[in-house]
Amino acid sequence: MNALGVVxxxxxxxxxxxxxxxxxxxxxxxxxxxxxxxxxxxxxxERGIYRLAGVRPSAESNWKRYALALLLFNFIGFVVVYLxxxxxxxxPLNPQGFAAVSPDSSFNTAVSFASNTNWQGYGGEATMSYLxxxxxLAVQNFVSAASGMAVLVAVIRGFARRRASExxxxxxxxxxxxxxxxxxxxxxxxxxxxxxxxxxxFSAYNSVDLVEPVxxxxxxxxxxxxxxxxxxxxxxxxxxxxxxxxxxxxxxASQIAIKxxxxxxxxxxxxxxxxxxxxxxxxxxxxxxxxxxxxxxALCYTFGRMIGDTRxxxxxxxxxxVIFVPLTxxxxxAEQSGNPRLEALVDQNASATQSGGNMEGKxxxxxxxxxxLWASATTAASNxxxxxxxxxxxxxxxxxxxxxxxxxxxxxxxxxxxxxxxLMYAVVAVFIGGLMVGRTPEYLGKKIEAYEVKMASIVxxxxxxxxxxGTAIASVTPVAVSSVANPGVHGFSxxxxxxxxxxxxxxxxxxxxxANTPFYNIALGIAMWASRYxxxxxxxxxxxxLAAKKATAVTAGTLPTHTPLFITLLVGVVLMVGALTFVxxxxxxxxxxxxxxxxxxx
Amino acid sequence: MNxxxxxxxxxxxxxxxxxxxxxxxxxxxxxxxxxxxxNGSILQSxxxxxxxxxxxxxxxxxKHFWSRPSATGPQPYNGAISxxxxxGPINPALETAVRDRIAALRAAxxxxxxxxxxxxxTASGSGLDxxxxxxxxxxxxxxVARVRKMTEADVRKAVAAATDGxxxxxxxxxxxxxxxxxxxxxxxxxxxxxx
Numbered sequence: 052m053n054a055l056g057v058v059x060x061x062x063x064x065x066x067x068x069x070x071x072x073x074x075x076x077x078x079x080x081x082x083x084x085x086x087x088x089x090x091x092x093x094x095x096x097e098r099g100i101y102r103l104a105g106v107r108p109s110a111e112s113n114w115k116r117y118a119l120a121l122l123l124f125n126f127i128g129f130v131v132v133y134l135x136x137x138x139x140x141x142x143p144l145n146p147q148g149f150a151a152v153s154p155d156s157s158f159n160t161a162v163s164f165a166s167n168t169n170w171q172g173y174g175g176e177a178t179m180s181y182l183x184x185x186x187x188l189a190v191q192n193f194v195s196a197a198s199g200m201a202v203l204v205a206v207i208r209g210f211a212r213r214r215a216s217e218x219x220x221x222x223x224x225x226x227x228x229x230x231x232x233x234x235x236x237x238x239x240x241x242x243x244x245x246x247x248x249x250x251x252x253f254s255a256y257n258s259v260d261l262v263e264p265v266x267x268x269x270x271x272x273x274x275x276x277x278x279x280x281x282x283x284x285x286x287x288x289x290x291x292x293x294x295x296x297x298x299x300x301x302x303x304a305s306q307i308a309i310k311x312x313x314x315x316x317x318x319x320x321x322x323x324x325x326x327x328x329x330x331x332x333x334x335x336x337x338x339x340x341x342x343x344x345x346x347x348x349a350l351c352y353t354f355g356r357m358i359g360d361t362r363x364x365x366x367x368x369x370x371x372x373v374i375f376v377p378l379t380x381x382x383x384x385a386e387q388s389g390n391p392r393l394e395a396l397v398d399q400n401a402s403a404t405q406s407g408g409n410m411e412g413k414x415x416x417x418x419x420x421x422x423x424l425w426a427s428a429t430t431a432a433s434n435x436x437x438x439x440x441x442x443x444x445x446x447x448x449x450x451x452x453x454x455x456x457x458x459x460x461x462x463x464x465x466x467x468x469x470x471x472x473x474l475m476y477a478v479v480a481v482f483i484g485g486l487m488v489g490r491t492p493e494y495l496g497k498k499i500e501a502y503e504v505k506m507a508s509i510v511x512x513x514x515x516x517x518x519x520x521g522t523a524i525a526s527v528t529p530v531a532v533s534s535v536a537n538p539g540v541h542g543f544s545x546x547x548x549x550x551x552x553x554x555x556x557x558x559x560x561x562x563x564x565x566a567n568t569p570f571y572n573i574a575l576g577i578a579m580w581a582s583r584y585x586x587x588x589x590x591x592x593x594x595x596x597l598a599a600k601k602a603t604a605v606t607a608g609t610l611p612t613h614t615p616l617f618i619t620l621l622v623g624v625v626l627m628v629g630a631l632t633f634v635x636x637x638x639x640x641x642x643x644x645x646x647x648x649x650x651x652x653x
Numbered sequence: 654m655n656x657x658x659x660x661x662x663x664x665x666x667x668x669x670x671x672x673x674x675x676x677x678x679x680x681x682x683x684x685x686x687x688x689x690x691x692n693g694s695i696l697q698s699x700x701x702x703x704x705x706x707x708x709x710x711x712x713x714x715x716k717h718f719w720s721r722p723s724a725t726g727p728q729p730y731n732g733a734i735s736x737x738x739x740x741g742p743i744n745p746a747l748e749t750a751v752r753d754r755i756a757a758l759r760a761a762x763x764x765x766x767x768x769x770x771x772x773x774x775t776a777s778g779s780g781l782d783x784x785x786x787x788x789x790x791x792x793x794x795x796x797v798a799r800v801r802k803m804t805e806a807d808v809r810k811a812v813a814a815a816t817d818g819x820x821x822x823x824x825x826x827x828x829x830x831x832x833x834x835x836x837x838x839x840x841x842x843x844x845x846x847x848x
Contacts, residue, residue, distance in 0.1 A: 099666075105659055127664050185676050186672040194671070237675070251691040262839070298705055302676045305676040308679075322779045325777075326781065331694075336824070392742065397768065398769060399771045402788065412739070412775075415777070415785060438778070442740075443741065537741040537744045562737065644743060
C-alpha cells in the first residue's frame with residue numbers, strides 16, 4: 052500500500068459519509084410524500100401517471116396486496132425484457148444487425164435485470180441492440196432499483212406505525228423513487244460522464260485505421276463452418292491482415308449512470324467499467340464509485356429519519372463501515388503485494404512512476420488502489436459492475452469481494468434490499484441479545500416475537516442455501532465444470548463466485564467462467580429469481596406484522612440499539628453467520644490457492 | 654383486472670420516461686455540449702480517422718512505444734469485443750505469457766537489462782487500455798530513441814507531453830497515452846520529411 056492509494060480510499064469514504072445526511076433527508080421527504088425542490092417540475096408528471104393508471108395515491112394497502120403489486124409489476128418487466136431480446140432482430144434501433152438472443156440467455160438476462168442482479172452472460176457490444184439496451188435493460192435498471200427501495204420503505208413504515216394494517220401504496224413508492232431520486236441523479240451523473248468521454252449516440256459503430264496493421268492467423272472453415280484439417284489432423288490456418296479498429300458506440304452514458312446509482316451493475320460493454328468508453332478517467336471512476344454506495348449509504352439516514360430517531364440509522368451505517376473499511380484495505384494490501392509467481396520476472400514495486408502490484412486484468416489509469424476499492428464497493432453493495440477483472444485478482448484479493456457477497460449483501464447491499472437485509476440481521480441481533488439477558492427482545496419499540504424471528508431467519512438463510520447447493524451441484528456436473536477457464540482450485544472459485552453472485556443478486560463474476568451456456572443460464576437464473584423474491588415476500592410479511600403491533604414502552608431493561616455495544620453485536624452476528632456458513636467453501640477455493648501461490652513449488 | 658391495469662400502465666409510462674425520454678435528453682445534451690467526446694474521442698490525421706484517444710492500439714514495431722498486452726480476440730485491441738484474459742494468478746499460462754512478452758521486449762532491445770515494469774507485460778482488464786505507466790514508457794525510451802536516431806531527451810519530451818498526472822493531484826495514477834505518443838513521434842518524422 053502507498054500513501055496516495057490510502058488517501059484516495061479515505062477521501063472516497065469521507066465524501067460518501069458527507070453526502071449521507073443531505074441525500075438521506077431528501078429521500079425521507081420523497082417517501083413521506085412531502086414537497087421537494089423538484090416538485091414544481093415533477094409533480095405534474097407524477098399526478099399524470101396516477102391518473103392514467105387509475106392509482107389513488109392516498110389509498111394504501113396491506114402487505115399482501117403490496118407484495119402482489121410488486122410481483123406483478125416485476126413479472127411484466129421480466130416478460131418485456133425477454134421479448135425484446137427474442138425479437139430484437141426485427142425491431143428498430145439495431146444498427147449492427149444483431150440477431151435474436153437465445154432463449155436460455157434471454158431468460159437469464161430477463162431475470163437478472165428484473166431482480167436487480169444484472170449478472171451478464173453475454174457481451175453487450177456484440178449481442179444487444181440499442182433498443183434492447185435502452186428500452187429493456189435501462190428501464191429495469193430504474194424500476195428494479197425503485198422496487199427495492201419501495202420494499203425498504205414499507206419495512207420502515209412497519210417499524211414506524213402503531214396498530215396499522217397498511218404499509219403504503221406500491222405504485223406511489225415506485226413512481227416517487229424513480230421520478231424524484233433515480234432520474235435526477237442519473238441525469239446529473241450522465242452529463243458529467245459524457246464530459247469525461249463516455250459515449251452517447253444512436254449512430255452505428257465507427258471504425259478507424261490502425262497505425263500498425265496486425266497480422267493474425269485464423270482457422271480455415273469449410274462451407275458448413277467446421278474447421279478444415281490438414282493431412283496430420285491439425286487445423287489449417289490462414290494469415291489475415293487487420294487494418295482497422297472498430298469503435299463501439301451507443302447510448303452508453305445514460306445507461307451507465309443508472310447502472311451505478313441503482314446498484315444494477317450491468318455494463319453497456321463486455322468489460323463493464325474497465326472499458327475506456329464506460330469509465331474513461333480517474334474522475335469518472337471516482338464518481339461511478341461514489342454512485343455505487345451513495346443511495347445505499349444515504350438510505351440509512353432516511354431510515355433513521357422516518358422512524359423518528361436518526362441515531363438508529365447512523366448505528367446501522369457505522370456497522371456497515373466497520374465491516375467495509377477493513378476488508379477494503381485487506382483487498383488493497385493483497386493486490387498491491389503482487390503475484391509471487393512473477394516476482395523474479397518483473398518489477399511489481401509501487402513507485403512514483405507506476406502503481407506496481409498485480410496488474411493482470413487492471414487498467415493503468417486506475418492502478419491498484421482504485422481497482423481494489425471498486426472491487427469491495429461493488430460487492431459490498433449488490434452492484435456488480437467491475438473496473439478490473441476479479442478473476443485475475445490474487446487469491447486473497449479475490450476472497451474479499453467473494454466474501455462480501457456471501458455476507459448476504461447487507462453491507463450497503465442493493466439499494467433498498469441491502470438495508471432491509473441488514474434490518475433482518477438487527478432483528479436477529481436483538482433476539483440473541485434478548486436470549487443472553489433473558490428478556491423479550493424489542494427493536495425500535497416493537498416486540499420481536501417468534502413470527503418476526505422466523506421471517507428474518509428465512510431472509511438470512513435462503514441465500515446461503517442457494518449459493519452452497521448451487522455450487523455443489525455445478526461442481527459435480529461435467530457440463531458445468533467444463534465451463535471453467537482456470538485449472539485447479541481457481542476453477543472451483545469461479546463456480547463458487549458465480550453462485551455467490553447470483554444467489555445474492557450481485558452480478559459481478561470471475562469472468563473466465565463461460566457462463567453463457569444452458570446450464571448456467573438456467574441455474575443462475577433460478578438462483579437470482581429465488582434470492583430476490585423469496586426474500587422480498589418474508590420481508591414484507593414482517594413489515595405487515597410489525598405495523599400491526601403497538602409500541603412498547605422503553606424501560607431500563609430495554610437494549611438500546613444505537614450504542615457501540617449494539618453495533619458490535621450486529622457486526623458480530625453478520626460476520627459469524629457469514630464465516631460459519633462459508634469458511635469451508637472458501638477454504639477449498641481462495642485459501643488453498645493462496646497457500647499454493649506462496650509455496651515455492653508448482 | 655383491478656391489479657393488472659395499474660401495473661401495465663405504470664410500467665408503460667415509466668418505460669416512456671426512463672427508456673425513451675431520458676436517453677434522448679442525455680443524447681441531446683451530449684451531442685450539443687460534448688460532441689467530440691460522446692462520439693468516441695476520434696483522433697484525426699488530416700481527414701483520416703487514425704484512432705480514438707480513449708482506445709489503445711497494438712504496436713510491435715521497435716520505433717513505436719508498445720502498448721500493454723491485450724486479451725481480445727481474434728486480434729489484440731479488437732474494439733468490437735472488449736475482454737480481459739481472466740487468467741488466475743497461479744495459472745501456468747499466465748507465467749508463460751509473461752515470459753514470452755519479456756522475451757519479445759528484450760529481443761527488440763538487446764542490452765536493456767532493466768527490470769520490466771509489470772503493466773507492460775500483463776494484459777489489461779478491457780483489452781483496450783490506452784495507457785502504460787510512466788515506468789513502462791521509461792523502459793522503452795532508449796529503444797525508441799536508438800531506432801529513430803533521436804536523442805533520449807527529445808523522446809522523453811514527447812513522453813512528457815503524452816503523460817497525464819493524477820487528477821487534482823490525487824485521483825487515479827499517472828499514465829502515458831501510447832497512441833498519442835506514437836502519433837506525435839510519427840508526426841515529427843513527417844514534419845522533417847516535409848522540410
